[in-house]
Amino acid sequence: MINAEQMSAVLAALPDPVFLLSRSGKYVAIYGGKDERYYHDGSNLIGKSIRDLIEADKANWFIDTIARALDSKALLIEEYELSNKDVKGLPDEGPSEPIWFEARITPLDFRVEDEDVVLWVASNISQRHKLESQLRKQSDTDLLTGLYNRRRLERELNYHFSAFKRHGNCVSLLMFDLDHLKTLNDSLGHHAGDQAICTVAQTLKKTLRQTDIACRFGGDEFVVILPHIKMQQATHTAQRIRSAVEEAFADVSNSPHNMITISVGVTEVLASDVSCSQALKRADAAMYEAKHQGRNAVITQ
Numbered sequence: 001m002i003n004a005e006q007m008s009a010v011l012a013a014l015p016d017p018v019f020l021l022s023r024s025g026k027y028v029a030i031y032g033g034k035d036e037r038y039y040h041d042g043s044n045l046i047g048k049s050i051r052d053l054i055e056a057d058k059a060n061w062f063i064d065t066i067a068r069a070l071d072s073k074a075l076l077i078e079e080y081e082l083s084n085k086d087v088k089g090l091p092d093e094g095p096s097e098p099i100w101f102e103a104r105i106t107p108l109d110f111r112v113e114d115e116d117v118v119l120w121v122a123s124n125i126s127q128r129h130k131l132e133s134q135l136r137k138q139s140d141t142d143l144l145t146g147l148y149n150r151r152r153l154e155r156e157l158n159y160h161f162s163a164f165k166r167h168g169n170c171v172s173l174l175m176f177d178l179d180h181l182k183t184l185n186d187s188l189g190h191h192a193g194d195q196a197i198c199t200v201a202q203t204l205k206k207t208l209r210q211t212d213i214a215c216r217f218g219g220d221e222f223v224v225i226l227p228h229i230k231m232q233q234a235t236h237t238a239q240r241i242r243s244a245v246e247e248a249f250a251d252v253s254n255s256p257h258n259m260i261t262i263s264v265g266v267t268e269v270l271a272s273d274v275s276c277s278q279a280l281k282r283a284d285a286a287m288y289e290a291k292h293q294g295r296n297a298v299i300t301q
């Protein structure tokens, strides 16, 4: 058996900080979390209240979370970001960047000063969180162009289609394909073809607004989602992109490069569409019509 002194040494040695928090958000006790590489020393907080130390929105979240754990009478797991600058009274010693925490919150079956209390274990998961964000970004990004890939496009399309159905937020789609890429590949090699695809992607990024969503659909095909844009304005945007791409390749004289243009199909999501793929098919058909009409063109459907 260990004695009380040894028990305090054990609590002090806990690698992650463990907070005893009351329902009203008072720091009743704090144990462990002494390694300054991972945590700031919270011993100054004891006896103070979350509401007095943390700005209102974040403080409300902490108090709500404590209440949820107490009311559910079960272990609650939550993730949140917090910097020592967010909590008045924490020392500078410790990580300089904001920390991502995983909190495991257990309701306790005793009261302190007439209040329910929880045990809040806060583990620094910043490294894991960073890795997860990088993986999420990688899985959404097209390697060649840095634009969103088809997987992300599907997600964005579904989201904007639902927003249209639920709230009537209009949304237009552009689909385009490079003209004569095969000729460029065949005469100057696949690398030159890749570069042409990248030039188109960069031109697209420069031409679009921040809220527009540009994706490489696959091969030499691209899709752009234009949230809150009606067909007529989408057609203007399509013409702007078409002409910017033409210009981007125009000054490479006497080369298969200056054959590179784009054929664009434009559509708007309609009330009669039962899924976003119906709208996408319309944009695809319009794009093929633009090819059929001689390329370097914009067709609306």
Ligand SMILES: Nc1nc2c(ncn2[C@@H]2O[C@H](COP(=O)(O)OP(=O)(O)OP(=O)(O)O)[C@@H](O)[C@H]2O)c(=O)[nH]1
Pocket: 177, 178, 179, 180, 181, 182, 183, 185, 189, 190, 191, 192, 193, 194, 197, 218, 219, 220, 291, 295
């Ligand atoms: N370099 C390169 N070429 C690609 C890539 N993806 C697709 N292509 C080529 O792009 C061409 C696409 O076919 P098409 O669209 O029929 O060829 P195109 O010459 O652009 O013909 P039009 O679209 O009718 O003007 C094929 O030759 C593919 O091999 C890529 O990532 N890099």
